[in-house]
Amino acid sequence: MSGSAATPLLTVRGLKKRFGAVTALRNVGFSVERGEVTALLGDNGAGKSTTIKAIAGVAPIDEGEILLEGRPVTIRHPSEANALGIQTVYQDLALCDNLGICANLYLGRELIAKPTPLGPRVLRDVEMEAEARRVLKTLRINLPALDTPVASLSGGQRQAVAIARAVLWNSKLVIMDEPTAALGVAQTAEVLRLVRDLAGQGYGVILITHNMQNVFQVADNIAVLRLGETVLEARKANLTPDQVVGAITGTLAIGAAA
Amino acid sequence: MTTTTQPAVPVQSPFKRWLSGVANASDLGMLPVIAALIVIWIVFEVLNANFLTPRNLSNLAAQIVVTGTLALAEIYIILLGMIDLSIGWNSVLAASIFSLSTVFFHLPVVAGLVLGIVFATVVGFLQGMLVSRVGVPSFVVTLGGAMVAEGITLGILTPHGGSVPLSDSLTTAIGTLNLAPLWSWVLSIVLFGAYAAVTLNQIRQRTAGGHEGGYAAVMRLIGVGVLLFGAVFMLNAYRGVPFLLLIFLIALFASAFVTKSTQFGRHLYAVGGNAEAARRAGISVRGIQLAAFIIAGFLVGLAGYLDAARLGVASASVGNGDIMLNAVAAAVIGGTSLFGGRGSVYGALFGALVIESVSNGMNLLGAASSVRFIVEGGILLAAITVDTVLRLKRLRTGRA
Ligand SMILES: Nc1ncnc2c1ncn2[C@@H]1O[C@H](COP(=O)(O)OP(=O)(O)OP(=O)(O)O)[C@@H](O)[C@H]1O
Numbered sequence: 205m206s207g208s209a210a211t212p213l214l215t216v217r218g219l220k221k222r223f224g225a226v227t228a229l230r231n232v233g234f235s236v237e238r239g240e241v242t243a244l245l246g247d248n249g250a251g252k253s254t255t256i257k258a259i260a261g262v263a264p265i266d267e268g269e270i271l272l273e274g275r276p277v278t279i280r281h282p283s284e285a286n287a288l289g290i291q292t293v294y295q296d297l298a299l300c301d302n303l304g305i306c307a308n309l310y311l312g313r314e315l316i317a318k319p320t321p322l323g324p325r326v327l328r329d330v331e332m333e334a335e336a337r338r339v340l341k342t343l344r345i346n347l348p349a350l351d352t353p354v355a356s357l358s359g360g361q362r363q364a365v366a367i368a369r370a371v372l373w374n375s376k377l378v379i380m381d382e383p384t385a386a387l388g389v390a391q392t393a394e395v396l397r398l399v400r401d402l403a404g405q406g407y408g409v410i411l412i413t414h415n416m417q418n419v420f421q422v423a424d425n426i427a428v429l430r431l432g433e434t435v436l437e438a439r440k441a442n443l444t445p446d447q448v449v450g451a452i453t454g455t456l457a458i459g460a461a462a
Numbered sequence: 463m464t465t466t467t468q469p470a471v472p473v474q475s476p477f478k479r480w481l482s483g484v485a486n487a488s489d490l491g492m493l494p495v496i497a498a499l500i501v502i503w504i505v506f507e508v509l510n511a512n513f514l515t516p517r518n519l520s521n522l523a524a525q526i527v528v529t530g531t532l533a534l535a536e537i538y539i540i541l542l543g544m545i546d547l548s549i550g551w552n553s554v555l556a557a558s559i560f561s562l563s564t565v566f567f568h569l570p571v572v573a574g575l576v577l578g579i580v581f582a583t584v585v586g587f588l589q590g591m592l593v594s595r596v597g598v599p600s601f602v603v604t605l606g607g608a609m610v611a612e613g614i615t616l617g618i619l620t621p622h623g624g625s626v627p628l629s630d631s632l633t634t635a636i637g638t639l640n641l642a643p644l645w646s647w648v649l650s651i652v653l654f655g656a657y658a659a660v661t662l663n664q665i666r667q668r669t670a671g672g673h674e675g676g677y678a679a680v681m682r683l684i685g686v687g688v689l690l691f692g693a694v695f696m697l698n699a700y701r702g703v704p705f706l707l708l709i710f711l712i713a714l715f716a717s718a719f720v721t722k723s724t725q726f727g728r729h730l731y732a733v734g735g736n737a738e739a740a741r742r743a744g745i746s747v748r749g750i751q752l753a754a755f756i757i758a759g760f761l762v763g764l765a766g767y768l769d770a771a772r773l774g775v776a777s778a779s780v781g782n783g784d785i786m787l788n789a790v791a792a793a794v795i796g797g798t799s800l801f802g803g804r805g806s807v808y809g810a811l812f813g814a815l816v817i818e819s820v821s822n823g824m825n826l827l828g829a830a831s832s833v834r835f836i837v838e839g840g841i842l843l844a845a846i847t848v849d850t851v852l853r854l855k856r857l858r859t860g861r862a
Pocket residue numbers: 223226227228246247248249250251252253254255
């Protein structure tokens with residue numbers, strides 16, 4: 205699909221990935237626009253996680269193209285993805301339960317002061333808390349006191365911490381792998397609201413989920429993978445849930461990407 | 463997701479909030495161990511009225527130093543979720559190198575001291591390399607390291623009859639002298655003033671940022687003041703604050719700063735809490751592990767020297783088993799979780815106080831060492847059980 209005048213934030217084309225004898229990705233391609241949510245759908249084993257691991261640099265692709273703002277990029281390591289402004293909220297969240305909310309938000313890039321050129325690297329906790337509070341406010345996330353250990357938060361709150369963490373790193377593209385799995389109704393609604401807010405603030409979002417209702421609530425663009433291939437990519441407005449389900453299960457033959 | 467920023471119960475005094483926070487916390491900090499310490503002291507005082515005397519408590523203050531410093535070293539490793547079984551023999555090795563180089567090779571005392579501590583630090587570094595680069599479990603590496611250190615120590619000291627008396631003036635002074643009462647007061651008042659200023663400043667900055675909960679900090683400040691001035695009062699009633707204790711406290715406060723206020727400390731807790739999350743956050747997990755082993759090695763070397771100074775002799779017979787086990791016990795009793803990522807360096811002080819109070823009290827009662835072992839082992843098992851139960855409680859509530 206095309207039509208937008210500006211280059212998309214992210215375009216992937218012809219991604220291929222083999223694990224020994226298993227071909228996980230044969231031909232994956234889709235785009236993500238700034239300020240939009242692209243839902244990545246597909247049955248179990250379709251290759252969704254493999255695709256985002258490729259974009260996040262966790263498991264680099266064998267063949268194919270990744271274009272960021274029109275420029276081809278190679279991403280072979282998570283730190284390279286981070287440097288390009290790509291942040292991933294993993295399914296297992298990767299938070300340190302023993303640390304507080306603020307410590308988790310800034311993990312690995314704490315604000316520090318060096319009283320002498322040789323160190324010590326002293327934490328600027330008060331400033332980190334103030335900045336974190338500001339970011340949480342722009343995302344309309346309410347959390348308990350910022351030194352509360354993450355272990356004592358609810359699933360939705362932990363998800364919110366993980367998402368806010370991704371946003372704090374000057375990112376352009378936020379990838380989320382099943383952020384609403386295992387959440388209750390109210391918490392799911394809150395996380396979806398957060399996803400919409402991110403897009404509203406200009407971030408590009410890739411959202412993986414199995415929940416069709418969620419997809420139609422928040423996505424702008426929908427890409428469906430089947431057996432490692434993109435079988436459908438279209439604007440949500442041009443699709444019905446039945447068509448999407450058909451594409452996922454393979455019962456509905458859709459010619460090319462609409 | 464929360465939709466409330468207010469506490470669930472609308473009107474509640476800060477004191478009640480603090481109290482219920484304490485009651486529901488899965489990490490109680492130093493409170494349980496301080497409570498246990500009070501019980502132990504009362505029991506021993508009832509059994510023998512000589513226990514809570516300035517003289518005996520001054521002895522106790524010197525007795526906790528080696529266990530406390532070793533426990534401090536061990537806490538750096540336990541925070542990683544690892545264990546170091548070599549701290550006992552490595553400390554004795556540092557002391558024997560010191561004694562040999564100063565008594566037989568006539569090195570200046572300070573040079574010998576540096577040599578001993580550097581040696582222990584290098585042992586820590588080598589063990590850290592095996593653990594972090596090669597990935598050998600710390601338990602195995604340090605068990606092997608302990609045996610090597612024991613072998614070298616015996617090799618060094620056996621030709622000299624197994625022990626070398628120390629008589630240089632620095633070592634004697636550190637091992638036996640005290641900071642005069644007046645200076646003890648001055649120092650403690652200055653230190654407490656600085657601590658209070660920092661705490662109050664933090665509370666002010668936080669509340670300015672809309673953060674509540676300065677109450678816990680104020681309670682902590684009061685608690686620290688009571689403990690500090692009570693201890694100084696007690697020690698001054700005898701001869702003042704032992705230099706040994708002063709050195710341990712300096713190491714303790716420096717460690718508190720390193721673990722709580724620096725980026726390294728934050729990463730140390732992160733690696734111990736969730737190494738995979740730390741790695742994905744760009745933290746060099748191996749680097750943190752190696753650094754922890756190096757710091758522990760340094761503290762172990764210091765502990766070895768302090769032990770030799772206290773006893774006036776570098777001896778191979780002090781290394782056997784229980785100084786290491788006492789230190790591990792002190793760390794765990796002080797609330798450091800063997801599962802990694804939880805605990806505080808102050809646990810070294812209070813854990814060592816518990817262990818050494820029991821040992822001291824039993825000695826006063828003339829108890830056989832068989833009984834002492836059983837009681838100390840029982841306390842260790844109780845502490846580990848509490849640690850495990852609290853962890854299970856956290857796991858349950860953490861998934862809620
Ligand atoms: N590390 C690996 N080694 C071998 N095969 C793998 C590996 N990772 C993924 N695969 C295979 O690649 C295919 C795609 O897996 P992937 O995890 O991307 O699916 P998914 O769409 O995320 O599924 P789900 O909805 O279950 O999470 C599967 O057949 C899977 O077995």
